[in-house]
Amino acid sequence: MTKKEKVDAVLTLLLEEYGPTKCYLEHENPWQLLIATMLSAQCTDARVNIVTKDLFQKYTSVKAFAEADLAELEQDIHSTGFYHNKAKNIIACCRKLLHEYDGEVPSNIDALTGLAGVGRKTANVVRGHCFGIPSVVVDTHVKRVSNLLGLTTNQDPVKIEFDLMKIVPQEKWTDINTQMIAHGRKVCIARRPKCAECVLFPYCTGGQKLQKEKQKT
């Protein structure tokens, strides 16, 4: 089987299992998703959604975040962890959006990653889900699952992003992230993957290796 045949088979199965792309972070516009994604670092999407439900009612615009009191915002986002850095970055990011982009979120990757606290992962989430620009988002699940499947041998998220862009058709770039997240949460769980129940097993070099090691013990 060629690598292309393997990728096609994996993509078909992921689509059958988890459907097309969906965003796990609740939002109504690009700036809300930008802030929600910043809050999601080292925090679950479920927790972020609880916090942003009230947060976006209190701060109703980029301007409101730009003018927020640091200590008060820290309290508001406290339960997402790393709240001091997150609050500082959100205020700095929104000030730049306000003063350099008329309060709008840019879609350009360089402009996005030029904002405080915004790396390629956050930028790609916004580009994919708000602007419909095909974007590969590499989070902890995508990193683990794509390595186990043998789609990459890299550990660096940016290198993985570029590896996946080379082998996954562009129209699937945004889908693959949410599908691998779903798979990573439900089946390919960190340190205890359920390979026996996994539809990707026939294509998964990592899973097959794990099974052989189990049989030896």
Ligand code: SF4
């Ligand atoms: S076969 Fe196992 S290791 Fe491979 S993707 Fe499935 S659960 Fe993960």
